[in-house]
Amino acid sequence: MRxxxxxxxxxxxxxxxxxxxxxxxxxxxxxxxxxxxxxxMAQMGGGSAEIAADLRAFYGLDLSVPAQLGNYLWxxxxxxxxxxxxxxxxxxxxxxxxxxxxxxxxxxxxxxxxFFGLVLGxxxxxxxxxxxxxxxxxxxLVFYATPSFWFGxxxxxxxxxxxxxxPAGGFEEVEAGLTGFARMLDIASHLVLPTLTLGLIFLAIxxxxxxxxxxxxxxxxxxxxxxxxxxxxxxxxxxxxLRNALLxxxxxIGLQAGTMLGGSVVVESVFSLPGLGRLAYEAVVQRDxxxxxxxxxxxxxxxxxxxxxxxxxxxxxxxxxxxxR
Amino acid sequence: xxxxxxxLRGPAAMIGLVLLLAVIAMALSADWAYPRDPLSLAGRxxxxxxxxxxxLLGTDNSGRDIAAQIFHGxxxxxLIGLVATGIAILIGIVVGALAxxxxxxxxxxxxxVTEAFQTLPNFLLLLVLVAVFGSDIxxxxxxxGVVSWPAPARLTRAEFLSxxxxxFVEACRTLGMGDMRIIFREILPNALPPIIVxxxxxxxxxxxxxxxxAFLRLSDPNVASWGNLIGLGRDVLRTQWYVSAIPGVAILAxxxxxxxxxxxxxxxxxxxxxxx
Numbered sequence: 001m002r003x004x005x006x007x008x009x010x011x012x013x014x015x016x017x018x019x020x021x022x023x024x025x026x027x028x029x030x031x032x033x034x035x036x037x038x039x040x041m042a043q044m045g046g047g048s049a050e051i052a053a054d055l056r057a058f059y060g061l062d063l064s065v066p067a068q069l070g071n072y073l074w075x076x077x078x079x080x081x082x083x084x085x086x087x088x089x090x091x092x093x094x095x096x097x098x099x100x101x102x103x104x105x106x107x108x109x110x111x112x113x114x115f116f117g118l119v120l121g122x123x124x125x126x127x128x129x130x131x132x133x134x135x136x137x138x139x140x141l142v143f144y145a146t147p148s149f150w151f152g153x154x155x156x157x158x159x160x161x162x163x164x165x166x167p168a169g170g171f172e173e174v175e176a177g178l179t180g181f182a183r184m185l186d187i188a189s190h191l192v193l194p195t196l197t198l199g200l201i202f203l204a205i206x207x208x209x210x211x212x213x214x215x216x217x218x219x220x221x222x223x224x225x226x227x228x229x230x231x232x233x234x235x236x237x238x239x240x241x242l243r244n245a246l247l248x249x250x251x252x253i254g255l256q257a258g259t260m261l262g263g264s265v266v267v268e269s270v271f272s273l274p275g276l277g278r279l280a281y282e283a284v285v286q287r288d289x290x291x292x293x294x295x296x297x298x299x300x301x302x303x304x305x306x307x308x309x310x311x312x313x314x315x316x317x318x319x320x321x322x323x324x325r
Numbered sequence: 326x327x328x329x330x331x332x333l334r335g336p337a338a339m340i341g342l343v344l345l346l347a348v349i350a351m352a353l354s355a356d357w358a359y360p361r362d363p364l365s366l367a368g369r370x371x372x373x374x375x376x377x378x379x380x381l382l383g384t385d386n387s388g389r390d391i392a393a394q395i396f397h398g399x400x401x402x403x404l405i406g407l408v409a410t411g412i413a414i415l416i417g418i419v420v421g422a423l424a425x426x427x428x429x430x431x432x433x434x435x436x437x438v439t440e441a442f443q444t445l446p447n448f449l450l451l452l453v454l455v456a457v458f459g460s461d462i463x464x465x466x467x468x469x470g471v472v473s474w475p476a477p478a479r480l481t482r483a484e485f486l487s488x489x490x491x492x493f494v495e496a497c498r499t500l501g502m503g504d505m506r507i508i509f510r511e512i513l514p515n516a517l518p519p520i521i522v523x524x525x526x527x528x529x530x531x532x533x534x535x536x537x538x539a540f541l542r543l544s545d546p547n548v549a550s551w552g553n554l555i556g557l558g559r560d561v562l563r564t565q566w567y568v569s570a571i572p573g574v575a576i577l578a579x580x581x582x583x584x585x586x587x588x589x590x591x592x593x594x595x596x597x598x599x600x601x
Contacts, residue, residue, distance in 0.1 A: 014440075014444070016437055017437060017440045017441045017444055018441075018444070020437060020438060020441040021441045021444060021445055024441065025453065028453065028454075028457055029453070029457060031457050031458070032456060032457040141337075141581060141584065141585065142577070142581065144529075144580075144581075144584060145529070145576075145577050145578075145580035145581035145584060146573075146577050147533055147536050147537065147540075147552075147555075147573060147576050147577070147580075148537070149536075149537055149540045149555070150536075150540075150555055150569065150573035150576065150577075151573075153555070153558075153559060153562055153566075153569050153573075154566075154569075154570060154573070156562065157562060157563075157566045157570075161562075161563050161566075255443075258443065258444060258445065258446040258447065259446065259447065259448075260446075261446040261448075261449065262446035262447055262448025262449055262451075263448065265448055265449065265452065265541075266448070266537045266540070266541065269541060280449055280452055281452070281541060283456075284452050284453075284455065284456045284543065285543075287456070289456070292452070292453060292456065295449070296445065296449055296450075296453065299445070299446050299449055300444050300445055303444050303445075303446070304444060
């Protein structure tokens, strides 16, 4: 319970941060050339100045900037993200339609990066400065330097065009009309390449951190004690070292959540996945500022939520956190 | 001197240095090796590398020389990387130094703002900035700098927090020095080495951010950027994949070089951490 209260306090502390973000972005978008009505008029193929004025009044764009900001924040409190003129639907609906693909992609990438980063990091640390370590560390450096969108394109060339093992893009085969388990398999096969592409750079980061922490923890006294009491090396690693080495890895999830959302913009564009990132890109191209602002809000909330979960996981891994205060 | 010798001992650092020097040489020799505008029509489009001895790396879908774009692109990548990193480090140092030195409400306010920037996915913020201010090369560079400062700011703040209560700072205060002089002339030089090492990470990320933006065709289309070329090659990916493949290798090599050099500097400046 105490852990929950602690994490809850951290969650409450992030509210001012969210407010700063929203006000800052709202004011920033005031500087943008053209507003929703301009975009709408362009789509309708032009119109008279009177129609434009009517539309501005309808969307509340004729008010002063502070009044608009007040309106905007009040609407957000009621979870109303406004109306997307481009999609002709409320922004919240548009975002909710796109959210599942992104969440699925992020969860898959994170699991891939976390698991393989952990395994490779442990392998490298156990053979430090010998050839497996050199190989794994070099791979990590190369992965870190690889632009994700380029890796994605090359993966499409190899696995979709030449080998024809996996689909080149999209979320599922809509025409096939699959249901149930077959549909799940279909979606999974569409997500393999995007998951690898998005997860690659995080794999590199995780394996580097895991290797460094393992090396550090292995020199601590309690490891010597565990060895002295006759445990074999595998038991020492899995029961004693790993749990302690996991702490920085878990912290990293929280720190990287935002970067991962940003990365999904590019990856979803490469694989034409109907996710939040691609929506952000489309919103920029189509000057749909309402939608863009909504996406940024939802992303910030997501990042804060992930950090809340990380706090909880952290307290579970490290009993000192809940007990201390 | 000892630091230089320590640096030259690491094989990874040496590889990084050689790679980086090669990229710099490409950037410097671009005007001499390919004096024509790299974005002008050079020959028949989509010639494979090696098919025509005039175009070592072939031509892209608009008939432009890929090798020329790679050489001139090295300039753009290094320039954007350096300038954006400079901006990010500068903002980071000022924010971090003020927060760490003063503490109290100054620290609270500045750290809240830093947190706000860190909570926002930086690529999304970059998209917003480009949507608002346009995408010519100057704007893009400044925007990349503006989204990259929080990490250097936190690093600077941590250094200042540990340095501000040292004896030499107390001595400066006793001598009656002003806050600004103590921050920038006395403490900053002591806090600088880890920040300079971290600059390599910022630069690597800055180069990757620009290439991603250019790939999405949201960066300046009028410069020979590697990301632009990859985005262009995407249209002919199924058959002429080399158009996208070649500039990607260039980005990979440059980012790898920058990170290896940064790591080498880190090992040379902090010998205790060697082997991590």
